[in-house]
Amino acid sequence: AVPVALVSGLSRAAQIGVLIKGGGALETLAKIRVLVVDKTGTLTHGSARLVSTRILGALGEEEVLRLAASLDQASGHPVARALVEEARRRGLTLAQPQDVTEMPGEGVTGRVDERHVVVGGAGLMRRQGLCFEPAGGAGGLAAAAATVLVAVDGAPAAILDFADPLRTDGGSTLVRLRACGIARVVLATGDRRDVAQALGAGLPIDSVAADLDPAAKTEIVAAEQRFGPVMMVGDGVNDAPALAAADLGVALGARGAAAAAEAADVVLLVDSLAPLPAAIRIARRARAIAL
Ligand code: ADP
Ligand code: MG
Numbered sequence: 001a002v003p004v005a006l007v008s009g010l011s012r013a014a015q016i017g018v019l020i021k022g023g024g025a026l027e028t029l030a031k032i033r034v035l036v037v038d039k040t041g042t043l044t045h046g047s048a049r050l051v052s053t054r055i056l057g058a059l060g061e062e063e064v065l066r067l068a069a070s071l072d073q074a075s076g077h078p079v080a081r082a083l084v085e086e087a088r089r090r091g092l093t094l095a096q097p098q099d100v101t102e103m104p105g106e107g108v109t110g111r112v113d114e115r116h117v118v119v120g121g122a123g124l125m126r127r128q129g130l131c132f133e134p135a136g137g138a139g140g141l142a143a144a145a146a147t148v149l150v151a152v153d154g155a156p157a158a159i160l161d162f163a164d165p166l167r168t169d170g171g172s173t174l175v176r177l178r179a180c181g182i183a184r185v186v187l188a189t190g191d192r193r194d195v196a197q198a199l200g201a202g203l204p205i206d207s208v209a210a211d212l213d214p215a216a217k218t219e220i221v222a223a224e225q226r227f228g229p230v231m232m233v234g235d236g237v238n239d240a241p242a243l244a245a246a247d248l249g250v251a252l253g254a255r256g257a258a259a260a261a262e263a264a265d266v267v268l269l270v271d272s273l274a275p276l277p278a279a280i281r282i283a284r285r286a287r288a289i290a291l
Contacts, residue, residue, distance in 0.1 A: 028265070107124040146162040169273065214239070
């Protein structure tokens with residue numbers, strides 16, 4: 001039987017929007033020393049807005065956006081949703097994509113109106129043998145950004161820059177987590193290194209790991225376990241393996257992927273990281289009473 005103190009801890013956590021899947025997870029939450037945190041959709045809102053489009057080929061802006069957004073209808077990625085919204089705002093009529101393959105956290109390939117379209121990050125483009133000039137350029141890159149590359153019929157077509165603001169309480173939550181016993185914080189993202197480093201520079205973060213596919217995120221979690229029990233926080237399908245591998249997986253449930261919530265031991269029912277420090281305190285108190 002689960003001790004009464006743990007049951008009441010679970011219910012107190014639920015009251016602040018933290019769903020903990022059982023007494024074991026509550027006990028683990030009390031012992032966490034390392035936080036591995038995802039970027040897009042977790043530290044940032046993931047509700048990105050398209051701020052600039054750089055056209056690289058012969059296709060015009062509207063046509064590239066229409067093709068990319070048509071394909072990204074097949075993806076649940078936060079930046080993909082933002083791209084589809086932007087296309088709709090511009091009144092573009094989207095087509096049904098065919099032969100769609102999604103690589104979680106990397107992007108999507110498929111056919112739109114008999115054209116072969118690839119939408120995603122730099123890693124996916126490299127593997128497709130597509131060479132994009134280094135994005136960001138001389139103008140530098142905003143810290144809170146996400147860049148989506150678009151290729152059509154085997155040639156680079158556009159670089160889409162999205163603004164993806166940091167959650168207003170993101171930095172202060174990390175500070176509060178450090179104050180309650182989290183000794184080490186690592187940012188683990190599928191996004192580009194320069195974007196990740198610019199974001200991490202303004203935050204109390206010890207290490208930044210970028211350009212990670214889902215397997216590489218899992219390796220980061222495993223490597224961090226030498227510092228103590230690891231809590232991984234993420235929102236996406238691409239975070240699910242790392243959430244399962246961590247001592248404690250925490251998913252953003254409000255707008256995150258269902259696969260992440262399933263793989264996690266803890267689901268945040270509110271669209272915010274803010275209740276995590278209080279949840280740790282609840283877990284510690286419950287464990288102290290139960291022991
Ligand atoms: P994080 O790990 O920080 O949450 P992701 O790995 O989810 O970041 O995404 C990183 C980058 O991958 C995005 O900024 C974007 O360039 C690209 N990306 C991934 N999936 C898609 C998609 N479906 N459509 C467009 N871009 C994508
Ligand atoms: Mg994410």
